[in-house]
Amino acid sequence: MIRSALMNVMTAAALKAGRGLKRDFGEVENLQVSVKGPGDFVSAADKRAEKTVFEELSRARPGYGFLMEEGGRVEGSDKSHTWHIDPLDGTTNFLHGLPIFAISIGLEREGQLVAGLVYNPATDDLYIAERGQGAYLNNTRLRVAARRDLADALITCGIPPLNRAAGHARFQSELANVMRHAGNVRRLGSAALDMCFVAAGRCDGYWERGIQTWDMAAGIVLLREAGGFVTDADGGGEMMANGTICCGNESIHRRLLDLLREADMGRRAAPLKAAQL
Numbered sequence: 001m002i003r004s005a006l007m008n009v010m011t012a013a014a015l016k017a018g019r020g021l022k023r024d025f026g027e028v029e030n031l032q033v034s035v036k037g038p039g040d041f042v043s044a045a046d047k048r049a050e051k052t053v054f055e056e057l058s059r060a061r062p063g064y065g066f067l068m069e070e071g072g073r074v075e076g077s078d079k080s081h082t083w084h085i086d087p088l089d090g091t092t093n094f095l096h097g098l099p100i101f102a103i104s105i106g107l108e109r110e111g112q113l114v115a116g117l118v119y120n121p122a123t124d125d126l127y128i129a130e131r132g133q134g135a136y137l138n139n140t141r142l143r144v145a146a147r148r149d150l151a152d153a154l155i156t157c158g159i160p161p162l163n164r165a166a167g168h169a170r171f172q173s174e175l176a177n178v179m180r181h182a183g184n185v186r187r188l189g190s191a192a193l194d195m196c197f198v199a200a201g202r203c204d205g206y207w208e209r210g211i212q213t214w215d216m217a218a219g220i221v222l223l224r225e226a227g228g229f230v231t232d233a234d235g236g237g238e239m240m241a242n243g244t245i246c247c248g249n250e251s252i253h254r255r256l257l258d259l260l261r262e263a264d265m266g267r268r269a270a271p272l273k274a275a276q277l
């Protein structure tokens with residue numbers, strides 16, 4: 001495959017930041033006993049990686065705006081382009097020495113997602129896609145899995161953590177319903193990689209609520225270019241606005257959406273039933 005100038009720029013930024021993250025990841029286990037603890041170290045690693053990506057992309061594409069996990073919004077003079085950047089997606093995994101984390105870079109042009117890159121420095125997996133150009137993992141073309149039956153499917157999800165307890169009840173009812181029909185369910189801890197795994201046909205579907213544009217922008221491009229279906233968790237196109245994702249191949253995506261809707265309806269019906277007792 002021939003990489004575009006844009007993708008070369010994105011790749012160079014991710015590989016450079018990735019070298020730092022990989023080095024820091026190698027240190028994280030030693031830090032479990034340090035005085036300050038690994039939390040501060042991870043956030044320093046996070047910030048360093050973001051600074052690298054920000055500097056590289058600003059230099060190569062001056063004027064583009066940024067939305068970043070650490071630095072927030074940086075307005076650019078070029079209002080038609082915005083980068084969505086997560087320098088370390090899967091922070092909790094990184095902190096625990098689990099090699100499931102990634103740098104995620106998505107580019108929005110005139111309100112459309114046009115390019116995405118997700119790079120896991122621990123495994124050296126580089127996922128890239130540009131609108132209309134296909135999706136690739138380390139130069140191999142990606143295609144979502146062909147499995148149609150949920151009973152054979154491997155589904156991933158995101159579990160709202162302790163500090164997002166408001167989402168627990170809804171997630172539990174959704175998971176309960178998915179568990180009734182799907183072959184297996186996993187929780188991997190990196191939204192960006194979850195989406196890449198679906199794009200690569202390693203997993204068959206994924207849903208999560210409460211994530212951000214920088215978690216999903218790159219993954220959305222990758223999924224679409226791999227022939228996947230991606231919507232918000234209600235089946236609409238407002239993933240970036242409402243922070244929810246549901247994806248898979250055409251049939252698994254449709255079935256997952258049905259199960260989420262069913263779970264939600266069941267939850268709404270439950271208080272009524274109680275009142276009737």
Ligand code: 2AM
Nearest residue numbers: 088089090091092158161189190191215
């Ligand atoms: P992060 O690792 O960059 O925080 C895990 O299900 C996904 O949710 C990850 O992509 C994670 O990104 C994201 N996420 C967003 N807010 C989170 C939070 N408060 N705690 C843990 N993960 C969060």
Ligand code: CA
Nearest residue numbers: 086089090215
């Ligand atoms: Ca993230």
